[in-house]
Amino acid sequence: MSRAEARAGSASRNFDVVVIGAGQAGLAIGYFLARQGRRFLIIDAASSVGSAWRGRWDSLRLFTPRRYDSLPGLAFPGDSDGYPTRDEAVAYLELYAKTFDLPIELNSVVRKLAAENGKYFLEVDGERITADQVVVATGPFQTPNVPTIAGDLAPGVFQAHSTDYRRPDDVPKGRILVVGGGNTGFQIAKELSKTHEVQLAIGSRQTPLPQRILGRDLFWWLKKAGLLRTRVDSRIGRRAQHRDTLIGSSPRELKRRYGVELKPRLVGMDERTARFADGTESEVGGVIWATGYRAPIIGGSTFQFSTPTGAFATSAGLRRFRTSTFSASRGSTRVARRYSAG
Numbered sequence: 001m002s003r004a005e006a007r008a009g010s011a012s013r014n015f016d017v018v019v020i021g022a023g024q025a026g027l028a029i030g031y032f033l034a035r036q037g038r039r040f041l042i043i044d045a046a047s048s049v050g051s052a053w054r055g056r057w058d059s060l061r062l063f064t065p066r067r068y069d070s071l072p073g074l075a076f077p078g079d080s081d082g083y084p085t086r087d088e089a090v091a092y093l094e095l096y097a098k099t100f101d102l103p104i105e106l107n108s109v110v111r112k113l114a115a116e117n118g119k120y121f122l123e124v125d126g127e128r129i130t131a132d133q134v135v136v137a138t139g140p141f142q143t144p145n146v147p148t149i150a151g152d153l154a155p156g157v158f159q160a161h162s163t164d165y166r167r168p169d170d171v172p173k174g175r176i177l178v179v180g181g182g183n184t185g186f187q188i189a190k191e192l193s194k195t196h197e198v199q200l201a202i203g204s205r206q207t208p209l210p211q212r213i214l215g216r217d218l219f220w221w222l223k224k225a226g227l228l229r230t231r232v233d234s235r236i237g238r239r240a241q242h243r244d245t246l247i248g249s250s251p252r253e254l255k256r257r258y259g260v261e262l263k264p265r266l267v268g269m270d271e272r273t274a275r276f277a278d279g280t281e282s283e284v285g286g287v288i289w290a291t292g293y294r295a296p297i298i299g300g301s302t303f304q305f306s307t308p309t310g311a312f313a314t315s316a317g318l319r320r321f322r323t324s325t326f327s328a329s330r331g332s333t334r335v336a337r338r339y340s341a342g
């Protein structure tokens with residue numbers, strides 16, 4: 001539904017709850033709000049639900065098997081032990097929104113969120129919407145982080161952030177430097193190694209974890225050990241937030257099996273010459289920045305936020321919405337006013 005259609009005939013709208021973001025977190029919250037009979041609205045800037053997944057590369061497979069990718073009330077279709085593709089993730093989120101007939105307004109950018117006299121005001125493309133409670137489900141992966149040295153590459157040399165990478169055919173021939181030793185950097189380096197000479201610059205090493213152990217998926221073991229239900233504000237939860245892990249990849253495998261040359265941190269760029277922390281240099285034909293996302297001010301969004309106290313409740317208030325690994329670990333974690341699922 002477009003905003004114009006939704007607004008036709010209504011002056012100022014008021015809701016019990018407004019959810020900002022129609023990704024997996026926002027949709028799952030919508031499911032619970034519908035069950036409670038709340039008057040609510042889910043607002044998203046994109047033209048379709050699950051937009052974060054649509055913006056990822058063609059060959060992406062989730063590292064979480066389908067059995068852990070279901071949102072509440074609807075099983076993720078297919079082999080529960082298998083790993084869905086990007087397109088399956090998008091299709092599932094679309095199906096989810098349709099199955100529960102969630103009230104979603106797309107193409108609607110929240111520009112401002114403010115609290116006044118115990119209510120919230122949202123500025124959405126010129127319209128002012130009021131709500132008793134607001135859930136910020138805008139996710140952590142909205143604003144690509146590209147280091148400033150990207151500007152030192154010669155004009156015309158191919159460079160793209162991982163969010164703009166889709167497939168090897170789009171990458172010009174020649175030596176490609178992938179920058180960033182996280183899951184994204186490793187996966188793109190592996191894919192490109194079939195068609196290109198590839199170097200991977202690893203700034204800080206992440207702990208490699210096998211995707212499968214003794215025939216079972218890693219997440220099966222994590223669940224068995226109770227780690228999937230760990231609260232983010234617990235001791236283990238707090239530690240885990242600052243530790244990234246490489247799932248199903250390792251530097252050794254990348255080098256031996258895929259022939260990718262490993263380099264340390266990239267420290268400088270001069271036209272086509274990349275300089276690394278160990279003093280070595282290399283001429284590159286193109287760069288892919290797998291350098292993550294900028295730390296969000298509020299859950300990844302770009303809108304302004306103000307309250308008299310400036311305070312946000314944290315994800316502890318969302319705990320009862322935690323339904324699967326898919327939505328819990330790296331998803332939207334903040335809620336305006338502690339929201340209780342009742």
Ligand SMILES: Cc1cc2nc3c(=O)[nH]c(=O)nc-3n(C[C@H](O)[C@H](O)[C@H](O)COP(=O)(O)OP(=O)(O)OC[C@H]3O[C@@H](n4cnc5c(N)ncnc54)[C@H](O)[C@@H]3O)c2cc1C
Nearest residue numbers: 021023024025044045052062063110138139326330331332
């Ligand atoms: C390359 C990659 C691979 C991944 N693989 C996996 C995996 O295998 N398994 C797994 O569990 N997780 C994976 N993740 C993490 C997963 O994608 C995130 O946890 C998830 O997308 C977060 O969901 P979310 O609903 O919180 O936010 P998102 O899905 O990012 O949704 C946020 C929504 O908010 C909207 N929005 C933002 N700002 C505004 C605004 N101002 N106004 C209106 N709308 C706004 C956006 O348009 C967006 O639709 C991966 C992430 C990346 C980057």
